[in-house]
Amino acid sequence: MKILITGANGQAGKELTRKGHASGFNILALDLDALDITDKKAVFRVIKDNNISLCINAAAYTNVDQAEDDIEIAFAVNRDGPENIAQACAKVDIPLIHISTDYVFDGNKKGCYIETDQTSPLGIYGKSKKEGELCVKAVLKKHIIIRTSWLYGVYGKNFVKTMLDLGRTRDEISVVCDQTGSASFAADLADAIIVIVNKIQNKEQIDWGTYHYCNKGAISWYEFAVKIFEYAKKYESIKINRVIPVNTKEYPTRAKRPENSAMDCSKIVKTFGVKQPLWSDSLKIMLDRQAHAKR
Numbered sequence: 001m002k003i004l005i006t007g008a009n010g011q012a013g014k015e016l017t018r019k020g021h022a023s024g025f026n027i028l029a030l031d032l033d034a035l036d037i038t039d040k041k042a043v044f045r046v047i048k049d050n051n052i053s054l055c056i057n058a059a060a061y062t063n064v065d066q067a068e069d070d071i072e073i074a075f076a077v078n079r080d081g082p083e084n085i086a087q088a089c090a091k092v093d094i095p096l097i098h099i100s101t102d103y104v105f106d107g108n109k110k111g112c113y114i115e116t117d118q119t120s121p122l123g124i125y126g127k128s129k130k131e132g133e134l135c136v137k138a139v140l141k142k143h144i145i146i147r148t149s150w151l152y153g154v155y156g157k158n159f160v161k162t163m164l165d166l167g168r169t170r171d172e173i174s175v176v177c178d179q180t181g182s183a184s185f186a187a188d189l190a191d192a193i194i195v196i197v198n199k200i201q202n203k204e205q206i207d208w209g210t211y212h213y214c215n216k217g218a219i220s221w222y223e224f225a226v227k228i229f230e231y232a233k234k235y236e237s238i239k240i241n242r243v244i245p246v247n248t249k250e251y252p253t254r255a256k257r258p259e260n261s262a263m264d265c266s267k268i269v270k271t272f273g274v275k276q277p278l279w280s281d282s283l284k285i286m287l288d289r290q291a292h293a294k295r
């Protein structure tokens with residue numbers, strides 16, 4: 001089975017490539033310089049010429065604030081890109097696993113979002129990702145859309161790494177405490193996707209459609225930051241003495257974020273039997289992996 005991974009140099013793309021190779025799959029991992037998913041002809045050519053039997057789209061425009069200005073690029077990458085891949089998959093009758101986001105929700109729900117809840121994104125990034133989902137659904141039956149949230153890992157830029165950088169030099173830091181969500185370790189997301197890929201390879205009956213995947217537990221950015229510093233002290237000198245909880249209105253950003261985007265993952269757990277580790281356990285593993293990679 002030959003698998004195309006697009007956006008292969010991103011946080012999710014790198015983990016998927018690593019885990020895909022480790023699981024013995026024949027992986028064609030391409031990033032923007034090798035395959036721009038907004039280039040429809042190139043997408044069709046790569047899938048056909050390489051005899052691809054499954055695509056995983058980890059490519060995206062992910063700068064949530066900058067998207068408010070880069071509207072055209074955000075829609076080109078997050079809406080037209082997935083549509084191109086889905087159309088190419090439909091043409092050769094192969095499945096697509098596409099990654100989406102919790103930012104398709106407006107955050108007004110009390111409790112965890114389920115897959116059928118109404119989507120109502122607040123900003124350009126979320127709107128473009130929602131459109132991408134709709135395009136995939138419209139053109140390809142054999143699709144799995146996985147919405148994930150607050151993604152972090154050892155590769156690329158993310159909240160955990162930003163906190164660690166600040167923690168090395170600052171004495172105190174203010175972190176938003178009135179936004180709730182679920183952190184997702186990219187390695188856990190990749191594991192969950194590999195479970196699904198195995199089932200597709202084994203020609204098991206697949207319930208195509210939309211799923212949520214994140215680590216277990218709903219937290220605020222403040223709680224996340226406190227835990228990052230607590231655990232990171234085991235590996236390095238963290239200067240931070242005080243993490244100050246602040247409200248969103250004290251920390252305005254270009255794009256509005258959902259107040260609550262915690263997601264219920266019972267559908268993917270029940271359907272595919274994937275593991276959903278606790279957010280704090282996965283954070284510990286990520287920090288450990290990162291510390292060992294540095295030595």
Ligand SMILES: NC(=O)c1ccc[n+]([C@@H]2O[C@H](COP(=O)([O-])OP(=O)(O)OC[C@H]3O[C@@H](n4cnc5c(N)ncnc54)[C@H](OP(=O)(O)O)[C@@H]3O)[C@@H](O)[C@H]2O)c1
Nearest residue numbers: 007009010011012032036037059060062101148149150151
């Ligand atoms: N990061 C989060 O907190 C978060 C939360 C929820 C959902 N998600 C979703 O999870 C998925 C993976 O996110 P991530 O954090 O791994 O993103 P990421 O680290 O920003 O990686 C995205 C990758 O896509 C590449 N890319 C951008 N435009 C492209 C194009 N036109 N053609 C091909 N590749 C292109 C980027 O290349 P360059 O770096 O060279 O631009 C980058 O390597 C995305 O679908 C994202 O929407 C992310």
